[in-house]
Amino acid sequence: MSLPRLPTMPPPYAATPPTPARSAPSAAQPEESGTPVVRHRPTGPGLPFSTPESVPTIDPRLALALGKPLRGDSVARRTGQSIRRLTSSASQEVAEETRIGRELQQPVTTGRVIAVTSIRGGVGKTTTAALLARTFTHYRHDPVLALEADAALGTLPVRLGAESVRWSCAELAHILTPSMQLTDITGYLVPVTGGGWLLPASQGRLGAPLDIRSYRTVTLALRRYFAVTVVDCEALPGEVARTAMDTAHGRVVVAPLTAEGVGGTRIVLDWLAQLPHEALASTVVALTSGTPDLNLDLKTATAHLRETGVTIVHLPYDRHLAAGGPIRTELLGLVTRGAATRLAAEALQRAVQVR
Structure with missing residues (x-):
């Protein structure tokens, strides 16, 4: 079952519309396979990079070992859900889905940047960022970008189903020029199956972390072309993560449903309350369950975090997500699916309120 699509609405994004690629030196044209290949590389000072090679996101030897992806719900659970639907009010469910869908389709005057971070790795940060990117792409009719800002072997390309990556965030920072059109930019990005675009942080190798200057350059430039940019940040207190949380329009803090996870996230929320731009008011917490058995009472954890005034959305344990690999909606x-949609709507609602 896929996410429901709403009737087509007028394009809400007032950014530069796609135009035919020009013959500028920066233009990049995709091959028939869909893999971006740069035909003409920009020349000039400050361009130390040669055209990077395309690198697979998963080693081919491991790709052969991938099993059939699991469904998020077991057969017994899906059967129970079908029975409950027969006895519940379908009209109320449709009305709620329509309301949330319209929130996700609301117009934005300038590109909105939503940063996703956590207090440590392994709690579902990248998975949450991928879910947000897929949800925005499904509902919106304007360009959506997933930007990876964690160069330490980040897995956002894998989660979004990219078979290979080429240009990285740091490399693109040296190439961007104000004269580029959307068709020029997308030649350096990875097209995501199902819609949207991806800019990885690395080519799947250990390298230097993304620097603050490159991050600022890329995000400030690309928000001209994309209605929504979801940034998969490094874990706090990394410098780029702190910068992203300080400069984003909307923020999602991923917290594991454990005592130490909730406690550490509360410290982060108290820090956000001290930042300018009403950072805490534009923050949503994604409370994630990494196992089917709750390690902490959900109501108690939610109440503790809500004392700061933020909205909490619980992302439950899901067999499909827990198995790793590409996310298939x-x-x-x-x-x-319902929780991911609500989280995206809450994050965007706060992001559009920031001027």
């Missing part, structure tokens, strides 16, 4: 559990 149609295989997500019913509750997971």
Whole structure:
């Protein structure tokens, strides 16, 4: 079951519309396979990079070992959900889905940047960023970008189903010019199956971390072309993560449903309350369950974090997400799909309120 599509609405994004690629030195044209290949590389000072090679996101030897992806809900759970739907009010469910869908389609005057971070790795930060990017791409009719700002072997390309990556965030920072059109920019990005674009942080190798200057250059330039940019940040207190949380329009803090996870996230929320631009008011917490058994009472954890005034959205355990690999929306559990949609709507609602 895929996410429901709403009737087509007028394009809400007032950014530079796509135009035919020009013969400028910066233009990049995709091959028939869809892999961006740079035909003409910009020349001039400050361009130390040669055209990078395309690198697979998963070693071919491991790709052969991938099994069939699991469904998020077991057969027994799907059966129970079908029975409950027969006895519940379908009109109320449709009305709620329509309301959330319209929130996700609301116009934005300038590109909105939503930063996703956490207090440590392994809590579902990248998975949450991928879910947000896929949700925005599904509902919106304007360009959506997933930007990876964690160069330490980040897995956002894998989660979004990219087979290979080429240009990185740091490399693109040296190439961007104000005269570029959307068609020029997308030649350096990875097209995501199902829609949207991806800019990875690295080519799957250990390298220097993304620097603050490159991050600022890329995000400030690309928000001209994309209605929504979802940034998968490094974990706090990394410098780029702190910068991203300080400069983004909307913020999502991913917190594991454990005592130490909730406690550490509360410290982060108290820090956000001290930042300018009403940072805490534009923050949503994604409370994630990494196992089917709750390690901490959900109501208690939610109440503790809500004392700061933020909205909490619980992302439940999902077999499909827990298995790793590319996220296929149609295989997500019913509750997971609903939670991801609500999280995206809450994050965007706060992001559009920031001027």
